[in-house]
Amino acid sequence: MSRPIEKLENLLSKPHRIVVVCVLFSVFLFLLSACFIEVANFAYGLTLSLVMPIIISYPISLVVIGYTKKIKKQKQELAELDIINKKLFTLISHDIRSPMATLKGLVDSMAFNDFDRETEKEYLGRLSKHIANLDLFLTDLLQWSQDQIQGKPAKSSLFKCKETIVQIGGLFEAMLLEKQIDFTLGDLNGTIYADPRNYAFVVRNVLHNAIKFTPKKGSINVCLKTEGHEVHTIIKDSGVGLSKVEIDTIFEGEKLFTQLGTSEEKGTGFGLKASIDYLKKNKGRLSIESTPGKGTSVSIILPNSPLPA
Known part of the structure; x- marks a missing residue:
């Protein structure tokens, strides 16, 4: 977002600021038109140019600012979810693919080789350890992701x-x-x-x-x-x-x-x-x-x- 737009958003971030801008703009247009068009009742016209913008712009500004804040909040939440998703994909691709490859190697060795009972027991022990470690990581990852997405307090x-x-x-x-x-x-x-x-x-x-x-x-x-x-x-x-x-x-x-x-x-x-x-x-x-x-x-x-x- 460019700096001029940011400055404009900051300027119009409060209802009273929007009302002031509308009033000033209304008075300016009235005075400008009065220079070229004869106004029957100048004081009455000036009063209307002051009061009408307040009556119209204040409630509208409250609604617009409310929707703007809601959109900003949703945008921030989407950005945070995007960061979480990127982290999850990075972690899954790095920390799960490697253990899965190890598990596949162990299973393939047991499936395609005729091991004696002692060797099979050793391989099953290694398999159990790798599965336990992977389960631990997945448990931590699931807990972390749920807490991040749901914003759970401690x-x-x-x-x-x-x-x-x-x-x-x-x-x-x-x-x-x-x-x-x-x-x-x-x-x-x-x-x-x-x-x-x-x-x-x-x-x-x-x-x-x-x-x-x-x-x-x-x-x-x-x-x-x-x-x-x-x-x-x-x-x-x-x-x-x-x-x-x-x-x-x-x-x-x-x-x-x-x-x-x-x-x-x-x-x-x-x-x-x-x-x-x-x-x-x-x-x-x-x-x-x-x-x-x-x-x-x-x-x-x-x-x-x-x-x-």
Whole structure:
């Protein structure tokens, strides 16, 4: 949209501004016509040129401005949906096609090769792990897309997060065993005030990243720490670590940070970016402390009680 049109829209964005413009235009036309045509009652004509535009233009301007705002809102919603659709297509093409190709390869190997019982068991285990990971990604993607499209607010409540963390740890059991990671749980006795589904989404994605970037026979520890009115869910790993530039990339703008895991695991960076958005909705934040080659400590920081309005 060109600047002159924007200026005109701003000028006519309030009913009284439209009325003033109409009145000035009406008076101008009356005075202009009075210069060439003799007016029997100048005062009466001038009064009409002042009053009539107010009576006519004010209600019309209210209706027009109402429709304009509605159209602008619909245009903004369509633009947001377009952005969501583009993200979804990017994620689907990147994060689903690759796992599907892996699944197809495993199924084809089992279908067209005569494996012994032990090898079949190994392939079925790998197949189960890949299906679980794909299901996890689809669950997160579905939750995120529904929340974005419907504009759902966070439904915060007080809850103990130990059960959530233990369940998510069990979800990644196959991945932890495959990489022989020493997964330990510290003190998990804490209460958080947040949306339980949002919290589970964030923990799931941060823990998945920790596993992804931790080498075989590494270690991951999860614990809670209370500081004032906040609870820190700390997920610490002995992985490859992050540089300051990489940490800045995670938090800055719309750019997604992604790199291959220690076992060539692929990703888009979607989960971490969505997690940061969810934490903002829950009046929380993410903190990352890391040194390249020495592991990473990610803190999911949320209130432990309702914050004052």
